[in-house]
Amino acid sequence: MRHVLSVLVENEPGVLSRISGLFSGRGFNLDSLNVAPVLEEGVSLMTIVTSGDQQIIEQIVKQLRKLVTVIKVTDMQDSTTVEREMALIKVNATESNRAEILRIADIFRCKVVDVSLDELTLEVIGDHGKVEAVIALLERFGIKEIARTGTVALRRSMQPEK
Known part of the structure; x- marks a missing residue:
């Protein structure tokens, strides 16, 4: 199932590399990835589209939350x-x-x-x-x-x- 994850991150060198490395290292697929700064200085919003069953998505979210540069992770599946x-x-x-x-x-x-x-x-x-x-x-x-x-x-x- 397709999931859209909203990931608020600190805007610093290497963040994109760490997050894409998390996906590739665990064999998860990135369908699309967008990154851009938000209103708050030094913070960016990543929109990640991936797919998998609920267990895989939960694992992805948990792994993302472990990264030091990640501020907040939201699975948009439960929201309009x-x-x-x-x-x-x-x-x-x-x-x-x-x-x-x-x-x-x-x-x-x-x-x-x-x-x-x-x-x-x-x-x-x-x-x-x-x-x-x-x-x-x-x-x-x-x-x-x-x-x-x-x-x-x-x-x-x-x-x-x-």
């Missing part, structure tokens, strides 16, 4: 969250299929960010499912390249903290 991911998708666009690609882009509120005679580059922003759905629909046209950010997430307002 706002999740976003961004993808840039370069797709083959011939004269005959360009209109259909643009209809798909319009339905999913994608932006066309680059155009050439034989390709379109679309920007899609949404939750994981939306990005996956757009990719699935565009595959039949021939996707040339994809760049994805991975997930960022926050607990929705009015949610009790766990």
Whole structure:
């Protein structure tokens, strides 16, 4: 099962290495990882997407909490969250299929960010499912390249903290 972990860490050299080492050393997979500073100086928020059963996730959370540079770990599975991911998708666009690609882009509120005679580059922003759905629909046209950010997430307002 897919889990989104929110990990507040001290923003210092080697933190990313220690956390990714924890995952690789124990054979856990990182589906995506985002790191950025928060409002508080010297602190960053890591959003980690991983998968596993409840026992594996509990072990990951316990191991993360043991690291000195980790301030707080939250498994977002138990909360209602706002999740976003961004993808840039370069797709083959011939004269005959360009209109259909643009209809798909319009339905999913994608932006066309680059155009050439034989390709379109679309920007899609949404939750994981939306990005996956757009990719699935565009595959039949021939996707040339994809760049994805991975997930960022926050607990929705009015949610009790766990």
